[in-house]
Amino acid sequence: MDRNIGKKVLLAGLLILLILFTAACSNSDSDAGSTDKENDPKKAKNNELTITFRSGGSTNQGLINWLNDMVIPKFNEENPEVNVQLSPLEVSEGDYFAKVALLLQSEDTAPDIVTEDTFMVNSDASAGYLEALDDRIESWDGWDKVTDTVKKGVIAEDGNIYGVPYNTDTRGLWYNKELLADAGVSVPWEPKNWDDIINAAKAVKETFGDDVVPMWMNSGKATGEATSMQTFEMLLYGTDDPLYDYEEEKWIVKSDGLVDAFKFIDTIYEEGLGPNLSQVLNGQGSSIAYQQLMPEGKLAIGLDGMWQTGNWHENGSAPWPEFEDKLGFAAMPTQDGNDPGTTSMSGGWALSIPAKSDNKDLAWEFIKMASTPEMNLELQLNDRNISPYKEVAENPKYQELPFFEEATSFLENTNFRPAVDKYPNVSTVIQSLVEQVVTDAISPEEAAEQYKVQVTEIVGADKIMEK
Amino acid sequence: MNTASRAITLRSIFFLLPSWILLLIFFIGPILLTFYFSFTDLALTGAQAQQMAFVGFDNFIEMFQDPNFRISVTKTILFLFISAIIGQQVLGFLLAYLMKEKNTTFRRIIGIVVIAGWVTPEIVVAFCWVAFLNDSGTLNAILQSFGLETITWLYTFPLISVCVANIWHGTAFSMLVFQASLDDVPKTIEEAAMIDGASKLQILIRIILPTVKGSIVTNMILVTLQTLGVFTLIYAMTGGGPGTSTQTLPIFMYNQAFVNYQLGYGTAISLVLLLIGVIASLFYIRSMKVQI
Numbered sequence: 001m002d003r004n005i006g007k008k009v010l011l012a013g014l015l016i017l018l019i020l021f022t023a024a025c026s027n028s029d030s031d032a033g034s035t036d037k038e039n040d041p042k043k044a045k046n047n048e049l050t051i052t053f054r055s056g057g058s059t060n061q062g063l064i065n066w067l068n069d070m071v072i073p074k075f076n077e078e079n080p081e082v083n084v085q086l087s088p089l090e091v092s093e094g095d096y097f098a099k100v101a102l103l104l105q106s107e108d109t110a111p112d113i114v115t116e117d118t119f120m121v122n123s124d125a126s127a128g129y130l131e132a133l134d135d136r137i138e139s140w141d142g143w144d145k146v147t148d149t150v151k152k153g154v155i156a157e158d159g160n161i162y163g164v165p166y167n168t169d170t171r172g173l174w175y176n177k178e179l180l181a182d183a184g185v186s187v188p189w190e191p192k193n194w195d196d197i198i199n200a201a202k203a204v205k206e207t208f209g210d211d212v213v214p215m216w217m218n219s220g221k222a223t224g225e226a227t228s229m230q231t232f233e234m235l236l237y238g239t240d241d242p243l244y245d246y247e248e249e250k251w252i253v254k255s256d257g258l259v260d261a262f263k264f265i266d267t268i269y270e271e272g273l274g275p276n277l278s279q280v281l282n283g284q285g286s287s288i289a290y291q292q293l294m295p296e297g298k299l300a301i302g303l304d305g306m307w308q309t310g311n312w313h314e315n316g317s318a319p320w321p322e323f324e325d326k327l328g329f330a331a332m333p334t335q336d337g338n339d340p341g342t343t344s345m346s347g348g349w350a351l352s353i354p355a356k357s358d359n360k361d362l363a364w365e366f367i368k369m370a371s372t373p374e375m376n377l378e379l380q381l382n383d384r385n386i387s388p389y390k391e392v393a394e395n396p397k398y399q400e401l402p403f404f405e406e407a408t409s410f411l412e413n414t415n416f417r418p419a420v421d422k423y424p425n426v427s428t429v430i431q432s433l434v435e436q437v438v439t440d441a442i443s444p445e446e447a448a449e450q451y452k453v454q455v456t457e458i459v460g461a462d463k464i465m466e467k
Numbered sequence: 468m469n470t471a472s473r474a475i476t477l478r479s480i481f482f483l484l485p486s487w488i489l490l491l492i493f494f495i496g497p498i499l500l501t502f503y504f505s506f507t508d509l510a511l512t513g514a515q516a517q518q519m520a521f522v523g524f525d526n527f528i529e530m531f532q533d534p535n536f537r538i539s540v541t542k543t544i545l546f547l548f549i550s551a552i553i554g555q556q557v558l559g560f561l562l563a564y565l566m567k568e569k570n571t572t573f574r575r576i577i578g579i580v581v582i583a584g585w586v587t588p589e590i591v592v593a594f595c596w597v598a599f600l601n602d603s604g605t606l607n608a609i610l611q612s613f614g615l616e617t618i619t620w621l622y623t624f625p626l627i628s629v630c631v632a633n634i635w636h637g638t639a640f641s642m643l644v645f646q647a648s649l650d651d652v653p654k655t656i657e658e659a660a661m662i663d664g665a666s667k668l669q670i671l672i673r674i675i676l677p678t679v680k681g682s683i684v685t686n687m688i689l690v691t692l693q694t695l696g697v698f699t700l701i702y703a704m705t706g707g708g709p710g711t712s713t714q715t716l717p718i719f720m721y722n723q724a725f726v727n728y729q730l731g732y733g734t735a736i737s738l739v740l741l742l743i744g745v746i747a748s749l750f751y752i753r754s755m756k757v758q759i
Binding site: 094095097098101102120123124126127128129220221222276277278281283421422424425428429432435436438439440441442450453454457 | 510511512513514515516517529532533534535601602619621622706707708709710711712722725726727728729
């Protein structure tokens with residue numbers, strides 16, 4: 001009998017606890033609504049603007065500084081009641097796009113402004129994640145100031161505009177003048193073909209042994225698009241075989257260029273001219289190379305983008321006052337010096353409005369304010385990328401920035417990634433194959449074989465060709 | 468059926484209903500959805516994110532032609548065999564057997580040490596092992612202090628590294644299962660065998676092992692299913708790399724779904740993973756001829 005009473009008391013106690021818990025949970029919602037209205041998303045939605053971009057490992061520090069110091073204060077002058085919130089994603093480059101795709105799927109999670117790499121604009125637009133901006137742009141006088149080639153990056157296959165570009169870029173070979181000179185390579189270095197690069201790297205290895213990494217190229221899946229674009233495509237577009245044939249509207253899945261590009265990467269690692277795999281296959285690879293090794297004089301050559309100077313100026317993540325004297329920025333040569341002699345790749349980023357944003361008008365006001373030549377100049381002074389505005393390019397303050405003359409000159413022979421659906425998927429195939437070649441899991445020839453199989457699977461057998 | 472028993476049936480249905488509904492929404496529903504999505508070309512981005520199409524068995528055909536799928540199956544089997552069947556199961560049994568009938572304090576101390584690995588969250592385990600095996604990690608520091616060459620463990624022996632981490636993490640579970648069942652082996656039989664002149668090894672093989680056969684199968688199934696699903700540990704330690712060297716099926720599935728944006732293909736892989744788990748369990752039950 002006693003035990004039964006004990007059980008009943010226990011049961012009653014548990015029930016009361018349960019009720020208290022549920023009450024507590026539901027209370028927290030309604031209380032927050034009545035006492036602190038600003039935190040209730042439904043009531044405060046028109047006063048809050050969230051911006052999503054990639055951060056972590058000092059990525060995008062220039063962009064963050066610019067938003068915090070320039071754009072947001074100016075925006076708040078005109079819209080004092082609006083609370084602009086930065087909502088960065090601290091992920092590796094490889095993960096950013098998947099995270100963004102997931103965020104944009106729901107009204108509850110979609111930010112009001114998202115930074116999109118232009119290669120994702122087409123595919124995120126066809127997924128219905130982004131808002132077409134055509135109507136808004138029509139009644140805005142700022143659009144004409146944007147360079148036409150850069151505009152192409154934000155126009156999807158349906159012909160609509162899905163973002164306002166805030167930068168573009170070029171890529172080339174960063175090199176440490178002192179290290180190359182000590183290794184007997186003549187400076188300023190002007191490699192004429194791929195062999196010149198390998199020979200210079202070999203000379204560095206012979207001179208410095210294990211103390212200096214001769215050549216850094218992003219080579220892993222974790223570095224995502226940087227592996228496809230800064231490494232593989234910089235090589236491939238120096239051969240006669242690009243990724244995509246615009247006339248035939250087909251993907252080139254078999255070519256000498258593909259094999260040769262994989263072979264070049266393989267040679268660098270086979271000959272011990274690259275960094276440790278634990279460094280280069282790391283998601284933070286780029287920071288290791290350009291915030292640590294290069295300033296420490298432990299990296300001789302790096303194939304990467306011009307934005308790396310953003311690390312080294314006084315407000316950058318790894319200030320390095322001497323970088324201007326210590327470094328050179330050489331154009332990437334074509335494979336055998338074939339026409340036009342040098343090559344580069346250009347991409348860029350844009351500000352877009354998610355289709356499920358609950359504050360599109362305000363977001364557009366913000367984008368308009370951020371997308372003026374004056375504002376953009378401020379961004380480039382911080383972030384050190386190429387401006388999409390003609391006016392900025394002519395500004396002496398911008399022209400005087402170190403290495404901007406070289407970087408801008410690379411635009412002459414630059415290439416753009418195929419602006420077609422499925423490029424993002426093909427790009428991940430490239431990343432995974434490059435990593436497999438680098439880790440010796442497959443040979444360059446096998447990589448080219450697998451590229452054909454996997455890309456055919458992705459784009460369909462009617463959209464491929466061989467060369 | 469009389470009225471009274473019908474009333475009881477109705478009442479039990481009524482009381483079971485909430486849990487059935489919960490099961491339906493949170494368990495059966497997702498499984499059916501997975502099944503459905505695996506026959507579509509659903510994508511994370513691109514036109515197929517908005518409008519997926521039914522593609523029949525395309526995902527499965529693609530999978531069996533995909534060299535990376537074959538690699539992943541091999542890696543999964545290796546990981547399963549080394550870290551679960553050999554590592555956790557054998558080591559777990561050995562620990563339990565050696566601790567059998569030892570003094571309580573000793574049992575308690577060893578138990579706590581082993582179980583500490585098990586109660587540590589997977590992600591923490593992964594970070595501990597990365598800190599230990601890393602280029603400038605503890606193990607290399609020890610090697611260096613003896614004047615030996617350092618080794619980039621996670622890049623030179625990636626699969627072994629994750630297997631060791633998984634064994635360290637999971638052995639306690641097997642140990643606990645075997646401890647419980649070894650205690651159930653009747654002492655009298657063992658003593659009788661001993662009087663008849665049986666050696667320790669003979670007792671172990673002829674008496675103890677057959678008696679705990681049921682636990683071996685149960686444990687084998689649980690450990691297999693647990694190991695087939697290991698994602699966090701491998702992903703945090705090596706990301707499935709370098710290259711494809713630790714790309715087990717869960718990692719492969721994640722990569723296809725969330726890195727290559729092919730959700731449909733990813734779910735198809737998860738379905739195959741489920742099937743492998745079921746087949747392995749049936750195989751164990753059959754080969755050991757036990758009832759569960």
